[in-house]
Amino acid sequence: MTTTTHRRDRSPSLNAERWPSIARVPSGPKVRVASPVAAALFRNAASRLPIRVEMPGGEVIGGGADDPNAPVMVINRPADFASRVGDSGLIGFGEAYMAGDWDAPDLAAALGVFASRMATLIPEWLQRLRGLYIPKQPRAEKNTTKNTRSNISRHYDLSNEMFELFLDESMTYSSALFGTLTPAPSWDDFADAQHSKIDRLLDRAGVTAGSRVLEIGTGWGELAIRAASRGATVRTVTLSTEQLELACKRIDAAGYSDQVRVDLLDYRLVDGEYDAIVSVEMIEAVGHQYWGEYFSTIDSLLAPGGKVAIQAITMPHERMVATRNTYTWVHKYIFPGGFLPSIRAIEDVTEKQTTLRVRERLSMGDHYAHTLRLWDERFAARVEEAAMLGFDDIFARMWHFYLCYSEAGFRSGYIDVQQITLDRRSAT
Structure with missing residues (x-):
């Protein structure tokens, strides 16, 4: 399987007024600190999962990297993906998909890999700190x-x-x-x-x-x-x-x-x-x-x-x-x-x-x-x-x-x- 088999330009046309969180890639001091942490955590989590993650330039990571039958996740824009996840965790993970930062030929299968291990994907010490970096429910x-x-x-x-x-x-x-x-x-x-x-x-x-x-x-x-x-x-x-x-x-x-x-x-x-x-x-x-x-x-x-x-x-x-x-x-x-x-x-x-x-x-x-x-x-x-x-x-x-x-x-x-x-x- 080549790394270009599934990769294609899936960047959606952005309506900035309707989708402000998608049109704007997060930036600022928080993101500069959190982005590399998010990228490292994602790589670590993927290495323990039966998934094949295809990166730009031909790099393949994940516990299923050598398994041709493993679900595939294609990262189109690693920096934007890491910025969104670093800024707002799993909300950013979903927004990165909406923006086209990543794709999957079988999305349900790829998400199933993460869902089956949801409780252990994030280190316990970091889960205890979720209140410090995850957005709060709006009062409305x-x-x-x-x-x-x-x-x-x-x-x-x-x-x-x-x-x-x-x-x-x-x-x-x-x-x-x-x-x-x-x-x-x-x-x-x-x-x-x-x-x-x-x-x-x-x-x-x-x-x-x-x-x-x-x-x-x-x-x-x-x-x-x-x-x-x-x-x-x-x-x-x-x-x-x-x-x-x-x-x-x-x-x-x-x-x-x-x-x-x-x-x-x-x-x-x-x-x-x-x-x-x-x-x-x-x-x-x-x-x-x-x-x-x-x-x-x-x-x-x-x-x-x-x-x-x-x-x-x-x-x-x-x-x-x-x-x-x-x-x-x-x-x-x-x-x-x-x-x-x-x-x-x-x-x-x-x-x-x-x-x-x-x-x-x-x-x-x-x-x-x-x-x-x-x-x-x-x-x-x-x-x-x-x-x-x-x-x-x-x-x-x-x-x-x-x-x-x-x-x-x-x-x-x-x-x-x-x-x-x-x-x-x-x-x-």
Whole structure:
């Protein structure tokens, strides 16, 4: 394999007004000190990983340098790469990809190498100092009732048309539940797998004809439609104006507008009593400071004998504790204010602050990896259509990085996704 096999000019055209952090390579005293340290740390980490890192001029480094099957990472501009990483750590790592400072022919595979060893990549002594050099979460991104709508809008109000480019016909933006993972699921399996995920949640929540259902986090309305098709009445709440508009159209087209009420409302302001409460991958947007409020609200709204079914992306408890005050690339560019809980955190919060108890869990991490793979393949095939909608090549690289970063996390086991059933039954 030659060092020019994968190297190509992938420098995106820069819109300095829209992407100021990408258009400007960091400089100044901090960067002059941190840049060589970052370069040395990267080389040291790569030497311990099964990855092949191709540098300009033909140099190849990494623990997989002599392995033709190792995932490949191509550094196009080493100085800029080191400056960005030195300035803001893993945020800079992602920004360097957005700027074209590095590439990978199989991005998910390359990121998977790092994700599988995330806890040990940075020396422990340096991890303890992360608060001194990693940016802090902006106050405007904390999930107060004042800020939450803005946080949600920055992701979910990007454009319904953009999401339609890569989601399946069900317009479901969460992990599918495939019937089998061998052979690898294809696009033809996708809509049925999304319905299987939704139906399992509705089954666990006990949704049948006559059930009063609350959904926290509407998405584009598919779960509400399927709950209504069982004869339930549904109230679903969202903070995304774009999602609300399309969800109402889809619910009306399906013939369930008399059974489904869609509100633009913070979950903390919901009233009423419900036999079943369902929430799909919404707890990640709550923020760890508000998990107690989230579950206490659900507890106060659940009717006697009712059940709760949530789908939640989770992470190991020790990593959650270590990173809960860390501001990341995902926060800055994808999900402001978000944070992943651990199963232990969910159990602790519900046991201490509510009458709810976790009764059943289903781990689906491998299913999410395939879900993200299919989304990424679909988006890549329609990237020119995204450009026609106004999403430039920097956005395309950002979105590709986000989908592959997430896929790598699930494939490595660094993160998981679980369907969790809760109720108030007495412990036996």
